[in-house]
Amino acid sequence: GENVEQHPSTLSVQEGDSAVIKCTYSDSASNYFPWYKQELGKRPQLIIDIRSNVGEKKDQRIAVTLNKTAKHFSLHITETQPEDSAVYFCAASGHQAGTALIFGKGTTLSVSS
Amino acid sequence: SQTIHQWPATLVQPVGSPLSLECTVEGTSNPNLYWYRQAAGRGLQLLFYSVGIGQISSEVPQNLSASRPQDRQFILSSKKLLLSDSGFYLCAWSRPGYEQYFGPGTRLTVT
Secondary structure: OOOEEEEOOEEEEEOOOOEEEEEEEOOOOOOEEEEEEEOOOOOOEEEEEEEOOOOEEEEOOEEEEEEOOOOEEEEEEOOOOHHHOEEEEEEEEOOOOOOOOEEOOOEEEEEEO | OOEEEEEOOEEEEOOOOOEEEEEEEEOOOOOEEEEEEEOOOOOOEEEEEEEEOOEEEEOOOOOEEEEEEEOOEEEEEEOOOOHHHOEEEEEEEEOOOOOEEEOOOEEEEEO
16 A cells, blocks of 8 residues: 655754655555645644646645656745744545545644744 | 534543544535544544445554444444543545545543
8 A cells, every 4th residue: 555754754944944845655556645734733734735747836835846756745835934833744645536645744844933 | 615523622531431433524425534543743544434325444453443324424433442542533524536624633532
């Protein structure tokens, strides 16, 4: 089955810097790659996703890139702000009926002002 | 619009007691439904998922079970709780082939 590795497990940046979180997946049949943000004590929230027919997707300060050949995808946050501090999870799935998301172990991002 | 509910929000149960957590989704039909567990400071562990009434797939063999008695209702149960069952239980839904959304979660403490 699918296995998703996520790095780093913790990341500390200064406000205004960029942050990059990387994930690799094992199943070449996976074709859907979402990213979730989870604030302390709350549910994970979907922040951006990408499908395998797209190499990059951007939404304001966040972007996701996908390299299907290497089976890795990354989350990029530019101009970080203290409110970006949270745990970020990547996930992968075949996204067919009955296929569940497999999550990475999460990255704790701390943005200091 | 779609809404997902979970209850209770918090629960404290003694070891060996039974468990029943409920999840319901409004505003959609025939959703895929999922149960995840998150231990303190840890990642999201998929426990069960369902593509339809009475159809349950188990990802992790343990003392938990799941049922889907109605199209938009998903229940997580245990006959006898263990200390290791403590955690944050999250229900999620998706339309097949689309994004997955999480419920507010149930925080379970087994004492």
